[in-house]
Amino acid sequence: MAYDVVIVGAGVTGAAIARELSRYRLRLLVLEKEAEPAFGVSKSNSGIIHAGTQNPPTSLKGWLCVEGNRLLREELAQDLGLSFTQCGQLVVIFDEADRPRLEEIRRDGEAMGVKGMSLVDRKWLDENEPNLGPEVKAALLVPSAGIISPYRFVYALAENAVRNGAELRASCRVTGITRIEKGGFYVEAGGDVIETRFLVNAAGLYADEISAMAGAPTFRITPRKGEEYLLDKKREHMTGRIIFPLPAGDSKGILVIKTSDGNPMIGPTAHETADKTDLSTTDEGLAEVLAGARRLIPSVSKDDIIAYFAGLRPASGKDFIIRHEDSAPGLVNAAGIQSPGLTAAPAIAVMVADILKQRGLRLEPKEQFHRLRPKPVHLFQVPLEETRHLIEKDRAYGDIVCRCELVSAQEIRDAVKRGARTMDGIKFRTRAQAGRCHGGFCTTRIMKIMEEELGLPATAITKRGPGSELIKDERK
Numbered sequence: 256m257a258y259d260v261v262i263v264g265a266g267v268t269g270a271a272i273a274r275e276l277s278r279y280r281l282r283l284l285v286l287e288k289e290a291e292p293a294f295g296v297s298k299s300n301s302g303i304i305h306a307g308t309q310n311p312p313t314s315l316k317g318w319l320c321v322e323g324n325r326l327l328r329e330e331l332a333q334d335l336g337l338s339f340t341q342c343g344q345l346v347v348i349f350d351e352a353d354r355p356r357l358e359e360i361r362r363d364g365e366a367m368g369v370k371g372m373s374l375v376d377r378k379w380l381d382e383n384e385p386n387l388g389p390e391v392k393a394a395l396l397v398p399s400a401g402i403i404s405p406y407r408f409v410y411a412l413a414e415n416a417v418r419n420g421a422e423l424r425a426s427c428r429v430t431g432i433t434r435i436e437k438g439g440f441y442v443e444a445g446g447d448v449i450e451t452r453f454l455v456n457a458a459g460l461y462a463d464e465i466s467a468m469a470g471a472p473t474f475r476i477t478p479r480k481g482e483e484y485l486l487d488k489k490r491e492h493m494t495g496r497i498i499f500p501l502p503a504g505d506s507k508g509i510l511v512i513k514t515s516d517g518n519p520m521i522g523p524t525a526h527e528t529a530d531k532t533d534l535s536t537t538d539e540g541l542a543e544v545l546a547g548a549r550r551l552i553p554s555v556s557k558d559d560i561i562a563y564f565a566g567l568r569p570a571s572g573k574d575f576i577i578r579h580e581d582s583a584p585g586l587v588n589a590a591g592i593q594s595p596g597l598t599a600a601p602a603i604a605v606m607v608a609d610i611l612k613q614r615g616l617r618l619e620p621k622e623q624f625h626r627l628r629p630k631p632v633h634l635f636q637v638p639l640e641e642t643r644h645l646i647e648k649d650r651a652y653g654d655i656v657c658r659c660e661l662v663s664a665q666e667i668r669d670a671v672k673r674g675a676r677t678m679d680g681i682k683f684r685t686r687a688q689a690g691r692c693h694g695g696f697c698t699t700r701i702m703k704i705m706e707e708e709l710g711l712p713a714t715a716i717t718k719r720g721p722g723s724e725l726i727k728d729e730r731k
């Protein structure tokens with residue numbers, strides 16, 4: 256067999272599994288249909304590392320969320336140089352009669368190992384979150400929740416997996432899978448046929464199609480759309496924590512979210528859609544989000560909104576589907592990874608490695624596993640004194656390309672060296688083009704740097720892969 260394990264999908268689930276398996280002496284390949292990792296669901300979410308409190312202890316996702324949160328806080332954030340902020344969360348109530356529900360959430364959380372929770376009253380809230388609305392009566396404080404940049408998390412996992420020997424093929428869509436009679440699979444992808452002993456399906460919204468291709472009984476992924484609205488950085492200090500209402504049904508509700516880059520965000524909605532490509536935002540969604548957010552923080556204004564997007568939760572029923580499929584021996588599905596999949600990914604990865612081991616994959620630790628990844632420099636996070644030192648060492652740190660978000664030419668070059676191949680890849684890694692002017696000033700400078708670093712003509716530079724070229728080649 257050419258590979259021991261082929262992983263379909265380089266979102267947070269696939270990247271975390273690749274990184275976990277790259278500890279062992281295995282031939283690993285990750286196949287991603289998009290031009291870069293993190294271009295699927297993992298790029299469009301709230302970026303919350305959930306504490307694990309709003310899932311029932313009877314759910315797999317509840318336990319994996321608590322364990323993923325622990326792994327990230329205690330190991331991965333440090334090892335992979337991630338900017339994780341443990342800001343904590345508040346689940347608020349608007350009616351004293353709902354106090355027993357807060358107690359219930361606390362009891363469920365404690366049963367799963369969430370630590371340090373406490374009920375806080377209005378006096379505490381006035382002192383610590385003075386912008387909360389007058390309707391808020393009390394809250395459950397959960398200190399282990401935090402925020403992260405979701406795409407930088409995926410890039411860190413993927414980069415570290417590759418550093419440890421995993422192979423990543425982007426722009427490589429899986430189009431067919433054939434089971435080999437004596438065990439394993441032939442995977443058709445990007446014009447090649449790849450032989451592998453085990454196949455891990457982490458294909459997000461398309462996990463149902465990959466599972467069916469491999470011959471396992473089908474389940475259906477029904478996307479649940481979430482619209483999110485990003486606010487201006489001037490509202491950065493609106494709250495110190497992530498603010499949740501009581502959960503309703505399958506949804507955690509409309510939240511006021513701190514993001515790792517400073518801008519607060521409000522959302523997400525939660526509505527099923529039949530279309531796996533429907534990333535539209537709507538007037539109704541905006542109205543719903545504004546109303547929900549204003550009940551928490553009345554000063555939230557429509558004028559604060561600088562950007563918006565929608566993401567699709569790849570849901571299948573109420574829980575994750577993580578299992579070996581006996582009807583397609585060698586296939587492990589990591590499917591239905593709806594929220595809190597970003598948080599749970601590190602724990603999902605450990606669980607998948609364990610399932611593979613039980614199915615006969617030998618997990619022999621490598622002599623040298625490169626656990627650590629140097630933290631990339633982001634000037635917007637660096638104190639002025641340190642910026643001076645950086646510029647003294649390398650003048651390209653003083654050459655500011657994106658004025659809105661303070662991103663230098665050296666950071667763009669570094670992003671390309673770390674794997675960025677598209678304008679969106681640069682944006683997600685560095686924040687260049689993510690500010691108020693949306694790239695109005697910096698796009699041409701970034702393209703120039705990419706031309707130099709990648710040796711490509713400007714006409715080959717794309718926003719997010721083939722078909723999204725920024726300059727039309729008239730000769731074609």
Ligand SMILES: Cc1cc2nc3c(=O)[nH]c(=O)nc-3n(C[C@H](O)[C@H](O)[C@H](O)COP(=O)(O)OP(=O)(O)OC[C@H]3O[C@@H](n4cnc5c(N)ncnc54)[C@H](O)[C@@H]3O)c2cc1C
Nearest residue numbers: 264266267268288295296297301303429459481566596598
């Ligand atoms: C609005 C919203 C808010 C959310 N907020 C949070 C949050 O705050 N915290 C949290 O923990 N979770 C959150 N989530 C959930 C979280 O984003 C997802 O659980 C997680 O990103 C799923 O990751 P994934 O890797 O499974 O899927 P994806 O990121 O979609 O990755 C799957 C990959 O497979 C690739 N692929 C698909 N088909 C093929 C094929 N045929 N060949 C090759 N590649 C293929 C895709 O291109 C994609 O890159 C949120 C989700 C949404 C939508």
